[in-house]
């Protein structure tokens with residue numbers, strides 16, 4: 195029981211570090227739970243057609259939700275655990291076995307996730323009702339009775355907790371790799387080489403996304419059902435986006451090198467940022483990843499919905515509202531969780547670099563300069579991220595446009611990508627500015 | 643030295659980092675024995691392999707070749723799980739950076755190795771240890787509310803709690819001013835003289851080394867001499883000579 199004893203004390207001490215995990219699980223459960231109640235409602239006395247719509251909605255959002263929550267919880271837990279490499283190394287040095295160290299990570303994660311998931315389920319109980327009311331009001335389904343909650347919500351909580359356990363297992367394994375040492379792994383190892391499986395997975399995702407694009411143009415685009423083309427090309431932007439995000443630590447230094455000519459001016463902030471981005475690519479890769487996925491998924495899917503609305507001829511087929519709603523909900527979910535991950539990853543970057551920022555300050559960098567150098571870094575990450583994201587979004591836009599006869603360039607909504615890009619860039623830079631300000635304004639910069 | 647009384651022995655210990663042309667031989671064949679109830683200082687230029695020596699001796703990392711014998715048991719080929727259990731029962735650690743758990747009180751930090759072993763720390767024993775390191779009043783304080791010297795005393799009490807065979811210390815006074823360092827060294831000396839503990843301490847400071855019974859000098863991962871009943875001046879002189887060899 196020693197590890198649970200330790201986990202409780204550790205949590206009480208640094209609950210702030212677990213905020214991101216808490217929020218991700220809370221919102222994830224609330225969203226997935228709301229849609230899960232639809233499936234349970236569908237099982238009640240409901241017309242067959244409505245039952246199908248409700249079940250499809252629940253299944254699609256539940257499936258995507260599980261993947262997205264897994265990614266974001268794995269990322270947030272991984273960062274919280276990764277920042278404590280010295281502490282976990284100490285525990286192992288004075289006698290915690292790797293298994294005990296992993297149990298500590300698991301206990302901490304499970305407590306946070308349990309509280310967040312139960313609260314999220316309570317939100318979902320109200321959210322599911324509101325969602326059904328909105329669907330009825332929007333004529334997506336007929337006037338059916340809400341009959342969810344008793345089974346679907348506990349199941350959602352159990353499912354989310356499984357996802358949390360997987361995330362904790364990944365983080366725990368990473369934290370106990372290699373021999374125990376009280377030296378920060380980062381200081382010893384310098385730039386960590388990118389793992390081979392990661393590159394392989396990235397290439398598979400990108401190839402799959404591109405392959406689906408080819409299928410869309412050559413096969414499903416010629417099908418009688420106009421939604422076949424959407425089914426094959428709809429998720430390509432996300433898949434390619436995730437693939438590019440996995441390659442982030444490799445692509446960021448390349449981007450930094452390309453951007454270096456533009457970073458020369460000013461007082462050295464941009465110059466420093468360019469080098470930091472290459473040297474700390476694995477850390478900043480955590481910020482870059484969600485930026486790429488957010489841009490790629492949002493631009494790709496929203497342009498798809500737009501092109502669909504423009505090019506559908508005649509009476510919209512059955513289920514159009516459901517499909518549009520689902521596309522929007524999935525984009526919304528991805529955007530929300532990507533934003534949480536951007537904020538959390540940047541918090542980790544700044545926390546990790548307190549000592550370094552202090553050095554900069556000691557050798558005569560003013561606070562304003564330090565802040566500018568971090569914001570310049572964020573700008574660089576945002577720039578590389580949105581460029582990669584836009585490239586990823588083409589994997590959906592081009593095949594679908596060709597299949598629907600719009601050609602490579604969509605006929606409308608060309609204002610959308612710049613708008614989203616501006617939003618993503620603003621989120622990244624504002625997050626960086628807020629966090630670095632908090633770090634430099636607090637007394638902590640004066641203390642080693 | 644009579645090998646049969648040795649608590650810790652290393653035979654021809656070697657540790658190489660990296661592979662091929664870029665590899666570094668941090669240890670290149672070190673043999674030494676540390677008798678029960680002795681205080682040994684390990685000294686040498688930066689990069690001479692002192693920390694690597696402690697790491698291998700503690701079973702944190704397996705050596706590339708050579709053997710480590712602790713308390714009569716050859717632990718070289720043990721798996722991580724078994725070495726960890728040995729570590730928490732038989733080895734106490736003290737580090738330069740103190741390394742206490744920030745969210746545990748002094749008393750909880752001291753009892754932590756026992757908790758990891760699945761035992762409930764004995765209150766009386768923990769208070770006695772804190773009393774011994776001069777922190778009887780501070781049992782309930784968090785590390786953040788203590789000075790560097792006080793934190794290091796807590797770390798020493800933690801190292802003593804399992805009644806280990808040997809205490810390994812890596813530059814325990816490296817982050818302390820000389821007065822505080824002196825009191826920490828007195829404390830380690832007391833552990834040897836009064837409790838019969840065995841201490842192996844890496845240090846850069848000839849004054850700290852003078853508290854030991856023996857000084858072991860390392861250069862380029864090899865033993866480059868030893869000195870019994872060291873004085874600060876003699877150690878400083880020897881170090882200067884070693885530096886000349888290296889340069």
Ligand SMILES: Nc1ncnc2c1ncn2[C@@H]1O[C@H](COP(=O)(O)OP(=O)(O)OP(=O)(O)O)[C@@H](O)[C@H]1O
Pocket residue numbers: 382659660666667668686687688689690691692693694695
């Ligand atoms: N994890 C590692 N990977 C690669 N090389 C290492 C590693 N740890 C130590 N070394 C190398 O091994 C050699 C010995 O290092 P070690 O830390 O044992 O020296 P030290 O005597 O403790 O030095 P200091 O007095 O500066 O603490 C050095 O050349 C160091 O660069």
Ligand SMILES: [Mg+2]
Pocket residue numbers: 692693694
């Ligand atoms: Mg060292």
